[in-house]
Amino acid sequence: MFCADINKIIPFSSVDGPGNRAAIFLQGCNFNCRYCHNPETRNHxxxxxxxxxxxxxxxxxxxxxxxxxxxxxxxxxxxxxxxCKYGATPRIVRLTSRETFEKICENLPFIRGVTFSGGECMLYPDFMREVFSLCKEKNLGTLIDSNGSVDFKKHLGLLEVTDGVMLDIKAYDFDEHIKVTDKGNDIVLKNALFLAERGKLFEIRTVIVPELFDFRKTVDDISRILSPYLERSNIRYKLISYRENGVRKEYRNYRMPNEKELNEAKDIAVKNGFNDIVLI
Missing domain, CATH: 3.30.70.20 (Alpha-Beta Plaits)
Incomplete structure (x- = not known):
């Protein structure tokens, strides 16, 4: 039985997928996003x-x-x-997959699903597979919120018990992605296409930070390459306004996008065939 470092469990969340869900945040991330709003989940x-x-x-x-x-x-x-100066937190609880599932069951029948987030939850694929397999026995929905840095092709067993993935597209351009996260995005874009082809791409997300990267190009490029898969299954595009809440002090100097810029991003996605678009 696999274990994971749990940062926190939100027993009732309405923003981490459809319906009322348990949202489980795992500790550790392999990106260093400038606008991260929970930077204490990055390191151990x-x-x-x-x-x-x-x-x-x-x-x-x-x-x-x-x-x-x-x-x-x-x-x-x-x-x-x-x-803490190290992007970490001491408030970590290490649980087995069975113990985590028992925590989830404390809130039955008042939730309809479970979402793993982080940090980067795909750093714990076997743990999630075990938890999701138990969740399916209770007919609970299962979602993964991921930055796309881990190759989903190598975790088909996990995908079998996963209803969908909410995938962050930080930036489409490789160099801009490095500017935002300190890492490239080759595997992120490959995962987007792979998941869309399998009907597992529930949602893509882009945080709009006008001064950090060309958000118009990102929204245009990713919505164009994914548009052929919209006939196979719906893909929601969530466009999120940058906010300084929780962001590290050294990265709070970015400005929020205005309403015009958010609507520009939405119009680009609509032009490329997306109709399920959420502005936050």
């Missing part, structure tokens, strides 16, 4: 101990050189996250 704790004295409820303790987290004492003040 290095046990530097900086956060321990700052916890007002003693939910963190030094246990032989390792930070130990006591979730029953945590009040969610985020002091530890704000103190």
């Amino acid at each position: 704790c290095i046990n530097c101990m900086d956060c321990v004295p700052g916890c007002p409820t003693n939910a963190l303790k030094n246990n032989n050189g390792k930070v130990e987290f006591y979730p029953e004492k945590c009040i969610g003040c985020d002091n530890c996250i704000n103190i």
Whole structure:
């Protein structure tokens, strides 16, 4: 049975897929997105101990050189996250797939599905496959929210128990993608086509940051290459306005797109055949 580092579980989410869902955020990410709104999910704790004295409820303790987290004492003040200089959090719980499924079942029958997010949840493919297999026994929907950096072709067993993938398209141009994330996007675009061909691409997402990359080109290019697959299955395009909430201080100098720019992006996607478009 596989385990994963759980950053948090939102028992009832209405923004991580259709209906009321459990959203599970896994720790660790292989991208370094400039506008990341939960940067504490990127790295793992290095046990530097900086956060321990700052916890007002003693939910963190030094246990032989390792930070130990006591979730029953945590009040969610985020002091530890704000103190951390390494893009991490000590508030991690390591669970097996069965333990995670039992957490999900605490909220039955009030949810209709489960979504894995992160960080980058595809860093834990076998763990997700086991959890989703258990979810299918309860007729729960299953979605993955991914940055597309892990080759889905190598995880067909996971896809068999996954209803769909919500795929982030940070930027279409290779160099711009590096500017946004520090990584290239060859595998991201290959995954987009592979998932669309298999009818598993539930949604694509682009965060609109006008000063960071050419969002018009990204929306145009990705909607054009995916448009032939729209007859096979619907693909939602979610266009998300950059906001500084949660973003690291050094990257809060970008401006939000205005309404005209968001509608421009929407019109480009419509021109290329998309009709299920959400502006946020």
